[in-house]
Amino acid sequence: MISIISALFAVIALCLTGFLLTFEVEVSLNGAKTVSTEVFSEFDDQGAKAYISLSALGIKTEIKTVMTDNIDNQKLGTYKKEYKASFLGKKATVSRDVKVIDILPPEIVAEQETIKIDFKENPDIDIYNMPIKYTATDLYDGDLTNKVVKTYEKDGCLLAVSDSSGNATSLKVMFDYVDKQAPKITLENNNTLYLPVGEKYSEITYTAIDEVDGDVTNKVVVSGSPDTSKAGKYTVKYSVTDSSNNTGYAQRKVVVYKKTDKKEDTTVSPITKTVYLTFDDGPGKYTEQLLEILKGYDVKATFFVTDQFPKYRDLIGKAYADGHSIGAHTFSHRFDNIYRSIENYLKDFEKIQAIIKEQTGQESKIFRFPGGSSNSVSQKYSTGIMKALVNEMNQRGYTYFDWNYDCGDTSGYKKKQIVNSVLKHIKTRLKTENYTIILLHDIKAETIKAVPEIIEYCLEQGYTLAGLDETSPNRQFDVKN
Numbered sequence: 018m019i020s021i022i023s024a025l026f027a028v029i030a031l032c033l034t035g036f037l038l039t040f041e042v043e044v045s046l047n048g049a050k051t052v053s054t055e056v057f058s059e060f061d062d063q064g065a066k067a068y069i070s071l072s073a074l075g076i077k078t079e080i081k082t083v084m085t086d087n088i089d090n091q092k093l094g095t096y097k098k099e100y101k102a103s104f105l106g107k108k109a110t111v112s113r114d115v116k117v118i119d120i121l122p123p124e125i126v127a128e129q130e131t132i133k134i135d136f137k138e139n140p141d142i143d144i145y146n147m148p149i150k151y152t153a154t155d156l157y158d159g160d161l162t163n164k165v166v167k168t169y170e171k172d173g174c175l176l177a178v179s180d181s182s183g184n185a186t187s188l189k190v191m192f193d194y195v196d197k198q199a200p201k202i203t204l205e206n207n208n209t210l211y212l213p214v215g216e217k218y219s220e221i222t223y224t225a226i227d228e229v230d231g232d233v234t235n236k237v238v239v240s241g242s243p244d245t246s247k248a249g250k251y252t253v254k255y256s257v258t259d260s261s262n263n264t265g266y267a268q269r270k271v272v273v274y275k276k277t278d279k280k281e282d283t284t285v286s287p288i289t290k291t292v293y294l295t296f297d298d299g300p301g302k303y304t305e306q307l308l309e310i311l312k313g314y315d316v317k318a319t320f321f322v323t324d325q326f327p328k329y330r331d332l333i334g335k336a337y338a339d340g341h342s343i344g345a346h347t348f349s350h351r352f353d354n355i356y357r358s359i360e361n362y363l364k365d366f367e368k369i370q371a372i373i374k375e376q377t378g379q380e381s382k383i384f385r386f387p388g389g390s391s392n393s394v395s396q397k398y399s400t401g402i403m404k405a406l407v408n409e410m411n412q413r414g415y416t417y418f419d420w421n422y423d424c425g426d427t428s429g430y431k432k433k434q435i436v437n438s439v440l441k442h443i444k445t446r447l448k449t450e451n452y453t454i455i456l457l458h459d460i461k462a463e464t465i466k467a468v469p470e471i472i473e474y475c476l477e478q479g480y481t482l483a484g485l486d487e488t489s490p491n492r493q494f495d496v497k498n
C-alpha cells in the first residue's frame with residue numbers, strides 16, 4: 018500500500034517536474050507597438066502584461082513586469098522602452114517605440130494687429146515696405162522671430178513661420194486705410210479740346226487714380242456730350258467716387274469751331290489768304306498756354322524771341338518742335354544798348370541766335386527789330402543807326418519783318434478790344450490783299466485770351482494761319498532814322 022502511494026507521488030512529482038520544465042514566460046504590450054507623446058508632457062504609458070503559461074494545463078498566471086525608463090520628454094526623438102519579466106531563470110522582453118514629438122505650432126504676436134494708413138498725413142507711405150513689429154516663439158524651438166517670412170499684400174502683411182518640426186502658423190496684420198483723398202482724374206490733351214465742326218468727339222482720353230483703390234478709370238462717370246455739328250463751347254464733366262466715398266471731379270472744355278476748307282468749297286476764291294500771327298518779346302509765362310491753343314486748332318504762328326525771361330527758354334524749342342517759325346527779336350530788348358552802335362546790336366543779335374541754335378539746332382534767317390525798322394526812339398542813342406543796321410543785316414543775308422497791323426496789346430488793350438480791332442483789320446485788309454502780318458505779344462495775358470477768337474474767325478473764313486520764313490510776303494516800313 019505504502020509503496021503504491023509512494024509510486025503515485027513519484028508519478029505526480031515527475032509530472033510536475035515535466036510541467037515546470039515546459040512553462041513559458043510571456044510579455045505582451047498593452048496598446049500599440051509605436052506611440053507618440055507630446056514633448057514636455059508626461060508619457061501616459063499603457064504598460065505591458067507578463068504571464069507564466071503552462072500550456073499543457075492551459076494555465077496562465079500573471080507576473081510582474083519591469084520596465085526601463087529612458088524617455089526624455091524634454092527632447093524630441095524616438096525612444097525604445099522595454100518591458101521585461103522573468104521566472105525561475107526564464108526571461109522575456111518586449112519593447113515599444115515611443116516618439117517624443119512637437120505638434121504645437123509657434124505663436125506670432127504682433128504689436129499692432131491693424132495699422133492705420135493715411136495717405137493724406139503721409140503721402141510717401143510705401144505699404145509694401147511698412148515696418149511691422151512682432152515676435153514669434155515656439156515652445157520647443159524658442160524665439161523664431163527672425164525666421165518669420167513677411168508677405169505684403171494690399172490689405173495687409175502676412176507673417177508666417179514654421180518650427181523645426183514643420184508646425185506652421187501665420188498671422189495677418191491688416192492695413193486699415195484712412196482714405197480721405199478723392200481720386201484724381203487726369204485729362205489728356207490738356208483740359209481743352211479743339212474740334213472743327215463735324216469732327217467726331219470720342220471720349221477716351223482720361224485716367225483716374227486713387228491712392229487707395231488704384232486705377233479707377235472704369236468708374237469715371239462722364240456727363241455732357243458736345244454737339245459737334247454746331248460751333249460753340251461745351252463742357253464735359255467727369256466724376257469718380259472711390260470706395261471710401263470720396264469724389265474727384267474734372268472738366269474739359271470742348272471748343273467746336275467752324276473751318277472752311279477752300280479745296281472743297283469752290284464758291285470761295287481759290288487764292289489762299291494767309292494770316293501771319295507773330296508773337297514778340299517772349300517766351301514768357303503765357304507762352305506755353307499759347308502753344309496749347311495753337312496746337313489745339315492745328316495752326317502755325319511765328320515767335321520773334323528774346324531772352325528777357327530765361328527760365329522759359331525751353332519754349333523756343335517746344336514752339337519749333339510744334340512747327341512754328343522762330344525769328345530773332347533781341348537778347349536783351351534794351352533799346353539804349355542795342356541802338357547805340359552796330360557793334361552793340363550785333364553782339365546782342367549773336368547772343369539770341371546762339372540761344373535759338375541751342376533750342377532748334379540752327380540759327381534763324383528771319384528777325385524783327387525791337388520797335389520795328391521805322392522806330393525813331395533809336396535816334397536818342399545813335400543817329401542813322403536804323404539805316405546802317407538795315408544795310409548791315411541785308412548784307413549778312415537776314416530778312417527782317419515789320420507788320421501790317423499792331424494789335425494794341427502793349428497799349429493795355431483788353432481781350433475784347435484786341436479781338437475787335439484785329440478782326441476789323443483782317444476783314445478790311447483781306448478783302449483786297451492775300452495776307453497780313455499781325456503783331457502780338459505772348460507776354461501779355463489779354464493777348465492769349467484773344468487768340469482763340471482770332472483763330473476761329475480765320476478758320477471760319479477759310480484763311481490759312483502760317484509761320485513766316487524768308488520767302489514769305491513781307492512788310493518793311495520806311496526807315497526814319
Ligand SMILES: [Zn+2]
Binds near residue numbers: 298350387
Ligand atoms: Zn519787342
